[in-house]
Amino acid sequence: MQKTQKMRIRNHQVVLNRSVGGDAGIFTFLAIMGFFMFLPMVYVIMQSLKPLDELFIFPPRFWVEKPTFGNFGSLFKLLSDSWVPFSRYIFNTVFITAAGVFGNLFFSSLAAYALAKIPFPGRVGIFKIIRSSLMFTATVTAIANFLTLSTLGLLDNHLAIIIPAWGSTLGLYLMKQFMDSSITDTVLESARLDGCSELKTFWVIAMPMVKPAWLTLIIYSFQGLWNAGASVYIYSEELKTLNYAIGQITSGGIARAGASAAGTVIMMIVPILVFIISQSNIIETMGSSGMKD
Amino acid sequence: MANQDNTKNAVNVRKISKDEFKNKYFETSTESVALASDLNANSTDATVVAEEPVIDPATGKKVKKVVTARKDMTMAQWTIKEMKRNKVGYFMVAPFMLVFTLFTLFPVLLSFVLSFTSFNMLEFGWDIFIGIENYTRLFFDDDIFLQACKNTLVFAMVTGPISYILSFLVAWFINELAPKIRALVTLVFYAPSFGGNAYLVWQTLFHDDANGWVNGTLLDLGLINEPILWFHDENYAMTLCIVVALWMSLGTAFLSFIAGLQTMDKSLFEAAAVDGIKNRWQELWYITLPQMKPQLLFGAITAITGSFGFGAVVTALCGFPSVNYSCHTIMHCLDDYGSMRWEVGYASAIATILFLIMIGANMLVQKIISKVGQ
Known part of the structure; x- marks a missing residue:
């Protein structure tokens, strides 16, 4: 008594043993993980683009308001x-x-x-x-x-x-x-x-x-x-x-x-x-x- | 009815996996199996007495090649013969072994010897051999070392397994993405390990004063009245260090898993689906993991060395020594005696202990990995 499995097609290829629910779950997991991993990296880039007054503003902001390459300029000058x-x-x-x-x-x-x-x-x-x-x-x-x-x-x-x-x-x-x-x-x-x-x-x-x-x-x-x-x-x-x-x-x-x-x-x-x-x-x-x- | 069907299938899968998958699909999965099998191959090579003519590649003439059976030779004779036959192997290993011996093996052996001495960089003499005194001092007189041992074990037992499993799962999940998207996602996950000092961003985020992003935000929202010292507070330091370690954990092992998943034999998956593998987790356990054993063993070593040797980042974030030794690990003891007090003999003893702990951990992990797919 062989049960026929329903074939799923993804990227023009037959995918075996992959349920839609599982894919969705994995996607959610990866999205949350990726957010956690990448956020600090985004912050590094933001910091490098912030002018001095924004670096020391209170309350500190995550995003840069007026991006500038001044920091890079001063780094190269130094x-x-x-x-x-x-x-x-x-x-x-x-x-x-x-x-x-x-x-x-x-x-x-x-x-x-x-x-x-x-x-x-x-x-x-x-x-x-x-x-x-x-x-x-x-x-x-x-x-x-x-x-x-x-x-x-x-x-x-x-x-x-x-x-x-x-x-x-x-x-x-x-x-x-x-x-x-x-x-x-x-x-x-x-x-x-x-x-x-x-x-x-x-x-x-x-x-x-x-x-x-x-x-x-x-x-x-x-x-x-x-x-x-x-x-x-x-x-x-x-x-x-x-x-x-x-x-x-x-x-x-x-x-x-x-x-x-x-x-x-x-x-x-x-x-x-x-x-x-x-x-x-x-x-x-x-x-x-x-x-x- | 349906239920019965399921269990029947499950039994089927188990049976197939035990009897066939191992023998049919994987000739040489683990190191030990690989080594054992080629030892066998050697012995069969040698015992077959080849009398038939063999074409010599150099001259193109037929040469009669007589191979003496292994059983007719003593062990030494056989070894010498094998050494001559495979001498090119020694030439190929030689350059690496030269550098390895000079810069890794010799220093390691020297420090084993030094661990039984009171050698330091200031005094010199020939009466430095003190037996196991360094070791007894470590375990009976050095409270900070015992505290460090405890911290290291807590730290390694949390970050080691989690980072290892996470590295594999993420690599496995993203393996099915379209190639270009996968490269991008790999970059996102690997970015924290790009080295340099990107981890210092955590110090900016969790800075001690109101200028830190977390403190600033919490103060702004009125959740706290004064800044929390985060990395310099006994209650938070260890947890934060673990978070940072996990953040950085998708490193070399992660990349090797991605590369390993790329070199897998893809025809096995179709065969497995025909043989009754029903979902991705069964496929993972019976097909993917056994094929990935070499990479799993490699990843285990990086996870162990990474989690037991996670010292420099902690020093950068929490200072040295950390508040009330809350994050003091064996690596910090090592730095303390090895490159600050210059008590090299004592530091060597610490390094030896750490080495033994890691060897033990690796043996344990190897045992676990050998159970994969059964």
Whole structure:
């Protein structure tokens, strides 16, 4: 006695197992959650657009009455007055971020591929060590890192931030999990039989199959490096980062409340752009995700 | 009649799920299964004595390849053979392992050793080994540490599970939206984690004086007579910090869930619907979650490290130390001894305890995740 289910059509596709009531409930939940999540972000933007008198008005208003870009103007004026040219801070941050993200992506994907797909003895142990180390907090490791960096002669050098980023364990763990689950061994076997070297198999076959994973890794790694502030390993002013420079200005107290809000928005714009670009790429991969086997 | 029908169907679903879904659809879902299965694959590879000609890809000629059975070799011989066969694996792991060993493994091991010493940055000598004194001091002499342990556990037990479940549910819900809308909604939910110091907005919203938006509004409405100290009031600080933590909780794990849902095998859903899966929750439990196990394990680690290590944000919002240690967590103890008093030995002991707690939490979560889909 088979009951025929009524088919629902959504976006020109048949949807299975989705009730209208459930969809409505989920939509309501998401709307409320989204409101709660986004409201403070709207407030950040509002604050950055408020002229000084509106920032200190009583009762405080949520929305801006007379939006102005004056805060951004004063932020840039303060930055351009600094001893080290503003463009230098931007270069530092861009350089650190680009080198760090690329190295992190390449080395951790390479290692993750080997750990997931090449059965060399010892890999289980290596992976267990890496996974456990994720749970050790970095506070007390600073001293050992300082010793290592000074032995290598990397103190007061951008590499002191870049190279440790290449060994980011979270990135490796993420890539390993995706390589385990979404690459079938049969595809790799046939590539190897065709005479594809292991490195080429990794780059040409495996990496495109886990595109969503490495796009996520890029977002995550980019964010961390972009927001790198004052580092104890770098003490020359001309090597310091944008976040550090903005932090110096915004710690100026109440008088700089407007510039501070503008600084927060400025620091967020680039990661948001990277996020949007990579997320839209994740969506593009949808079309090709059918060819798993 | 209808009722009977339903129960019958439910029984059907259970039966199918147990017998078939696991074997039929998922070859390698969890790490442990994956590892076990490829160990098996290795042994079968090796035990089959291949006498048939194999085409050498380099020369294109037929070569006779003789594989010795594993049972004819000692464990060491077999290991060396496997190492030679897969030596490219070592080269691929090498660059990462070099950096990892230098900047993660060595510091961690060093701090394990230091936790048994009285090492600090001011005095130096060779008589610093003091055994487990640091640990006994932590648990018997340090009231603030015990208070911090309590706070950390409360904080982690509330924010950890909620943020984890929330990350997954939201990722799963929005997975069905049209692609462009989904990207936008993802942005809305992920925005608080964009890093920088966007969380400082909570300080502006809940500022101590009448200038804060919440205080100002409450005063204006006549609900309170004087500003509430919010982040500097024992009664509110912890709750507010939990709210902020949850606000920021849709982070890396959330993104990895979204990416994981994208790489799922979509044909399984149709097969499941034919096999009697009746609603979205059954589909979630029997089809989606088992496929998502690798991402679930990843998300668990970020949830654990996030909720136990949530210190910097609290310091920024509540100050250091927080009023009457109301929000003092193990991370704060660590900062206190590690980077203010420079009692590195003692701080290392704290870090080790925190590490053990997190390892324990992770083992527990792994156990729970292994039950998924059964």
